[in-house]
Amino acid sequence: MSDWDLMMPGMGLTAIGLAGVFLSYLGIANTFLTGMQALSGLTMFVGLVFLSAGILSGGISTSNRAKATTLVIFGIAGSIGGFALSQNSTVTSLPRFVGVLLIIIIPTVVIAFTAMRVPQYTKPIAVIFLLAMGVGIGSYTALGFVGPGAQFSLHPATEQNQTQPSEAQAPNVPIVSVEILTNSSIKGNPNYQPNNATATKGDIIEWKNNDSVVHTVTSAADGGATFDSGVISKGGTYRLDTSKLNGTEYDYMCTVHPFMTGKITITEPQKPIIVNVTIHTGASTQNAGQKYFDPSELSVKVGTTVVWTNKDAAAHTVTSGNPSAGPSGAFDSGLIKAGNTFEYKFNSAGTAEYFCSIHQWMTGKVTVG
DSSP states (O other), X not given: OOOHHHHHHHHHHHHHHHHHHHHHHHTSOOGGXXXXXXXXXXXXXXXXXXXXXXXXXXXXXXXXXXXXXXXXXXXXXXXXXXXXXXXXXXXXXXXXXXXXXXXXXXXXXXXXXXXXXXXXXXHHHHHHHHHHHHHHHHHHHHHHHHSOHHHHXXXXXXXXXXXXXXXXXXXXXXXXXXXXXXXXXXXXXOOEESSEEEEETXXXXXXXXXXSSOXXXXXXXXXXXXXBOOOBOTTOEEEEEGXXXXXXXXXXXXXXXXXOEEXXXXXXXXXXXXXXXXXOTTTTSOOXXXXXXXXXXXXXXXTEEEEEEEOSXXXXXXXEEETTTEEEEEEEOOOBOXXXXXXXXXXXXXXXXXXXXXXTXXXXXXXXX
16 A cells, blocks of 8 residues: 555655746746756655655555545646746757656656566566666767767757858858856846847847856747747857848847846948949040049048949059059059959048059049048
């Protein structure tokens, strides 16, 4: 017969432990990330030990109390677990936790049943389970060392779940950096630096986790439908390609620590400013009244791109500097053949003189302000 004195505390402790574990994964509490996992997890396992001892006292019990207790535990675990999975699919460690429980429960139930019904097979079955577990753990560990680490690691690289730019684009795309601050998992501490990041549409925003615990970067308005990093481990990064986002503000949060909130502001890229300069026909011949660069002097804003078009039959250059001092090295078109163009973007204020290194009477000036 089952021992009700053991089953009662076992049922209570198991229920409390389960509640703490799943509340942690739901994001309502952060016990698994601030050292309280010993209280939730250990309480649950101690409760299972008491509960198992009570149910199996004197053999496998078939009493109504034992059946009711078992159903209550499975009901609590199933309902809370199902709700947790449906509400928080971003926590990738939850299925692993369920798997660990199954690894514990299945051998325990099989060995207990065998010991009750066919005790002569208890030892062989126990040995089979132990050998299977040893082979499984050994193979998993070995593959983790010799295989592609992210595939077999218990903590896959965050980049697998992240929006990444293509390798070809990455070097040319501006990156806006955001730091997840140390101890940001403690309520009341600063979370992100900067807390409100601004990026031009098409830029990459990169979050780096400098805290000692895991975090997520999840769009708050739609629960991660717009962007979601998944779990970012300690020292890990998450890159968000903003090219598919609208030019507006997006609030985001950490689903593991909901009190951690931040904002990104996406601005639409400004239309490029282009100014044209013509190299006139006959510019290769020095004559009074001949137009060479037209206009020969420009005043433009920072960020303006000047495009020189060669309409002469001869080749020319657009070289920064002047004929007396020589090239300054800021820019040089090389030979611009007839009908071709050369463009240069002026990103800083100042005055830039230029000339044609072949026909040095051809000079011009761009004033950037």
